[in-house]
Amino acid sequence: CTISGDFTFFPTATGDIPAYQLRSPNSGLAQSIVMAASPGSMQSPSSQHAEEITRKREVRLMKNREAARECRRKKKEYVKCLENRVAVLENQNKTLIEELKALKDIYCHKAE
DNA sequence: CGACTTATCCGTCAGGCCTA
DNA sequence: TAGGCCTGACGGATAAGTCG
Secondary structure (H helix, E strand, O other): OOOOOOOOOOOOOOOOOOOOOOOOOOOOHHHHHHHHHOOOOOOOHHHHHHHHHHHHHHHHHHHHHHHHHHHHHHHHHHHHHHHHHHHHHHHHHHHHHHHHHHHHHHHHHHHO
């Protein structure tokens, strides 16, 4: 398990503005498909435009939803790797301390 | 057993970074 | 510089744990 090099965390300079938005109960893929499946044959240009905006928004949200899932998956993996590395280093440290103790012992007995 | 707290997951927004 | 991607921050939902 190695920590991939392209995964970096950086602080963002967000001004703590609470993120509020309308939550549509039927947002997501199904909604996008419904939107795409209804051709704007008998619609005014303005309602077509509104529908296009809605469709674009749905696509954007869907992509971001998936991106967030992937981002969280990568973060979990990254944390797991760090934890593994901590365990390995702790073991190494313990071994080195033991080794040092043994060498000190040998040295002390020689000195006598 | 209901009220409250804590942990975890998820969707969304905002903003930074990168590329065409 | 517009558009897309990535990710921190936020708030809601839900499960699990705790307490009176």
